[in-house]
Structure formats: C-alpha cells, structure tokens
Amino acid sequence: MKKVLAILLAGMMTATALAGCGGSGNNSSGSEGGSSNSGGSVAAQNGKVDESAFGDEKDITLKVWAPDKGVSLAKEQIEAFKKMYPNVTFKKIEVVAQGEGEAATQIVNDPNKAADVFSFPSDQLNKLDSAKCLSPVSKAFLADVTATNSESTVKAATLKDSKTKEDVLYAYPETNDNGYYLVYDKKVVSDDQAKTLEAILKACKDAKKDFIMDCGDGFYACTFAFTAGAVIDGFEDDGETQKFKEFDENKAVDTLMAFAKLMKEYKGTFKSLSPAQIASGFKNGTLGA
Template identity: 60%
Template sequence: MKKILAILLAGMITATALAGCGGGNGGSSSTDSKSDASSGSGSTDASAEKVVDANTVDPELFGDEDNISLKVWAPSQALELVKKQVEDFKAAYPTKTFTNIEVSAMAEAESGTQVLNDASAAADVFGFASDHLNKLVDAKVLSEVAFVNTVSEMNAPETVEAGKIKGTLYAYPETNDNGYYLVYDKTVVSEDKAGKLEDILAACKDAGKKFIFDCGNGYYACTYAFTAGVKIDGLEEDGVTQKFVQYDENEAVKTLQAFSRLMHEYKGTFTSLDVAQIASGFSTGTLGAGVDGSWNTNADQKALGDNFGAAKLPTINVDGTDKQLISLFGYKYIGVNAASKFPASAQILAYYLHGEKCQEQRAEELGWGPSNKNVQGKPVITDNPIQQAIKQQSENACVQVNIAPTFWNPMGNLGNKLIADETDPEDAEYFSKLLKDTVANVRDEG
C-alpha cells in the first residue's frame, strides 16, 4: 500500500480496531496513531490528501477494500435524493465493486443515539446535528475526517470549527442552516407585519387562522429563555453541566411575562403544536403563520405556493421595547462510524456526500443551506428568501454545540408553563421561581 494511503487511513484503521460492539469501550486510544492530516498538525496542502476535486478522491485510497457493503442513514425528506447521490457515487468509481450500499431513513435527531446504542449495527455513514458531536466523540464511535485540509478549505469556517473537538475535525460539514424561522401565508400576514409578534398574532386572529409555535419542545422553547437573556455558552469543564452567561433576572422575568401575556391574550390563535402540523395547516387553510425548521421548507412552499412568506423570527414588546427573538442555531454533519468494516470506503463516500455537487443538489431540491463556500455564493442561495431569512436569524441565535442532555426537557417545561391556562401572566413571583427552577434543572442541580 502506498505511503500516502497509509498516512491518510492510519487514523481510520486504528479507530476501526478500537470501535468494537457498543461503541469502542475497549482498546487503547486512537490518538496514538493520528495522521498529520487528521489532526490538522501537518501540511495544509490539500493536494497531499490525493483529492481529485470537490467531490471525488484518488481511487487508490480505497486500498484493498472491494466488494464493498455500506449502510447510509438519511432523514426521510432527503431519502430519495441520497439514494440517487449514492448511485452517482458508485458511478464515479467504476473500478470498484459495490456489493451493496443500503440507504435507509433515520432522523438526524435519532441517528447519534442509535450509533451510541450499538455502533456495530448502525450505519457506516450517517447525518447528525452539531449538538451530538461531543457524546459521539466521547464514546469513540466517530472516526476523524480523513481529508481534513481539503474539507476545511471547501467549507465555511464556522461549520468546520463547530465540527472539531480539541482541534480535531470529526465530521464532514453538510449544512449551515440548522435552525428555524418565521413562515407565513402572505394573504394573512403582510410583509410589513411579519416583523413583530404582536402584529402577526393580530393578523392571524383577524383572519380566523392559527399561529403555531411548539412550546413544549425544548429545541424551540429555549427561544423564550434566550430572548429573556438566559443564553447558553457551551458546557462547564465537567463537559455535562450547561454553562449560562450572566443575565438580568428582573428583565428576564418581564420578558417571560410578555410571552405568556400574548399566549393568553391570543388563546385559540397562539397554538402549541408539533412543527409537522405547519405544512398541513397551510394546506387546509387553518394556519396563518408558524415557527418552522429549515428542513421543512419544501413542504411549506408546496402548501402555500405563491403565498409563501419567510422572515427571521419577529420581535416581542417588553415594557415598550421591541426585543428580537433569539433562537438556537446549528449545523448538520455527515459522520463516519468508527466500527465500519469498510473504513476507507466510508470516508470516501462521506466526502462525496458532503461535496459541492451533493450540497448544491440538496439546496436545489430540498432547500437546505450549504456549508460549501462555492455553493453559498450561487443564486440558489443568494436569491433564496428562505436562506436569507435563516441567515438573518443566525445572527440572532445561540450556537447549537455543546448542549447538555439535561437542557431540553426543562426548556420544554418552561414553554408549557408559559402557555398553560392556569398560569397568571401578571404573577412576577411565579415567573421568577419558574426561571430559577428551569436553570437549576438544566444544570441538574435538583
């Protein structure tokens, strides 16, 4: 095997030997065999990685692997496209024999958990959200990126950095738009009314339509805490406890009261439902607006047609001041399972699926925002109002990395309490206690 192949794949082969059943709890650390390319400490010359272009690599990097069998997990809305991309991948390497590359549906929110449960039974290549990175790396179920210099050059710096742990890149950037935004029916909410939550709710009520915000889901409900000033800033040194920035408790309480006040004032209009109900609500004509994720863009557009409207999240008025809603924003990645029986092939496939061609296809067909710098500059993104809305919202967001597992349920509970019928929006003491309890529960201090 040629020297360059040995250098590039040394980290992968070591990781495979480590992985074992259930995520590699035995064996020695893979850090002993890191290549310069994988650790980022060697040459920054991407050509040394034997990359042919933004989508393919030198076929010799497959090494001795042939009769290749791989599993790929993709979210259901991307399933058919990924199947086509896998066929194109196989065609790009006509000298290799692919016995089978099975593509099946697995939500990015679930894939990491499934790999952690049993890496040996999980997919070789899978998509996941940025907040899963820490636990996957800690469990040693994620291989380091083999083509780190090339990947770093091709993708936006923020997505590359968020894919690193202690300077090592562990995943291939896939998107830079993993967040949520305001979607609305232009016949209900005019563009000049989409900037303020009060105006949106009034317009929906006047039209007899609903407004959906999933209050019980911590992924969305953390917006209430963040807007109140209770923002997160990574994890404490123990790697588990959620770190919060300093905040003004009095201002935070007033902000939570403002949200609760609107929820109660517009009871019957302000509705807490899963985002899966948004596209169907537009289709049936019962919905005027909602807060939805970037991954549902196509479904919402199809439901509304020419009446589709998109904007960053609105403001909320707190004691006479309009405050911008602050959301959670992250990235999506393609990971390589350290337990793969075909580690080189899995890395090369992950590189292909993260490449410029596939990212542009996902942008065109799914509306996903690319991490690839070239695709970011193409009209499919620059002329896309959804991507511009998401970009604007990303500037008003906490980054979705290093999220403690105790974060989600308390934030969902906070949202449920705000909208609950029995909650009195004027009871400041109640909200003060709710705020303190939420922070304590996130920090697992109960």
C-alpha cells in the first residue's frame, strides 16, 4: 500500500518519483511494476485509483523531497492528495528540502535514508537504475501518464529492460522545459538583433551593458558542442558516459574557436557568470541579455 501511495502522490505532484519504498526490496529494472496492480486489474483515471488497491495497511508514513523553493507547494499538493483518499489513514507525510540536482547522489550514497517521492533530472535516471534504487511505474498508470505528457518527456523517463528488452517507465515526467531561453532588454537588444549571438553582443557592447552566460557550467557550455552538430543518444551502460551518434571533431574545433573569438572580441561585455546574477543585473541596469 505504501508503495502504491508513493506512486500516486508522485503522479499527482507531476514529479519524477522513486517508487522503491517498502515491499520486497527487489528494486531491479523491470522487477517491480507488478504485484496486484501491474496488469490491467486496477485502472487509473486522472491519477486516481480505487482505494481497494491499497490493501488494509494503516498509519502510512511517507517522505517527500522537494527543492527549497518548492517545499510550500509540495505541502499544498500533499493536503490535496489526502483529500483524494479520505479513507486512507496517513500517520505522517514529511516534506524535506532537497535539491533535485543532488538527489541521485544522496540516494545512491544511502538508499535507506532516501525519500519515497522526489524529483530528479532525467540524466540521472541511468545512475539510479544502475544502483538498483528505482522501481518501475505500475503498468496500471501507463495510459494516464502517456495521455497527459508529450512523447519526448515519457521517453526521457523510460529505459529498456535488460532481460525482456521492453520499454519500462521509471518516473513521472514533470516538465518539458529542460532547455535554454534568451532573456533580453528590448531597450538594448531588438527582436531582430536577438536572432544571432553576434548581434546581441554588439548591441550590449554599444549600450555598455553586460551579456551573461555561464560558460563554466556543462549544462550551458554544451551548447558549443551542439552548435557544432553533435547529436547525443543517452548514456553508456555505466549510466554516466555520454553516447554520441554524431560528432565531428574538426567541426567542433572550428566552432569552439569561433566562440573563443567572440569572447575575446567582446571581452568586458561577455561575462561568464551564474544565472543567479541575471535578475540582479536587470534590476540594477547593468545587463542587456
């Protein structure tokens, strides 16, 4: 029952979730999406199932991890979740602040202290699966998940079972905005200038404003490789080494040299700073984009 409730709570919070709590402890890929609710006997509609699927366990205790700024929202969602199942007795649902970026590391280091429900970036899925810290999402909920999420987000939360070769969903997609966007002051950079980096930098320099990009963070710096035409395809079996479908080293070098030339040409304008500096930069008038 606890496991089922953890899955449902994760689904309601539209967060990627660890369902491996309680039960047999057999958390290997493809081994737990089963029991009484793995087939089609328990139907999920809008994330809710018949309470008969929970069994007769009482005084349920769950732990939820949420980002610092998301703790209040998580608590609101939990209260709404409780109202969905008024006949289920919850002893405690604890919300603990835990950054998503470090979730996998914390869990792998000490699975016994892990939360029952938590969010994590999709690139940590292989790491968690390799450490046998995840259980699949019950098959009873698959139709609901695929109907309410884009194909790409469902794929990001899916791995192939090493034995059956079947696709197995391990998490609920939370967002499809794991990318980049440009924020610029229209008094400094016009919509037309915003179409190219060269024009953006020139506009900022002419207006004596800064341009910020965190080149020291791989999440942002990998745009250099993507601009060079790199195409990735998940990870190797270790769950950490990136697979490349296409990667032209000569083109990559040329692209990096072009970026380096821009940085040198606009030294003093192009600043490698944390995105946290963006809000303050616009507020104090020093930032153009």
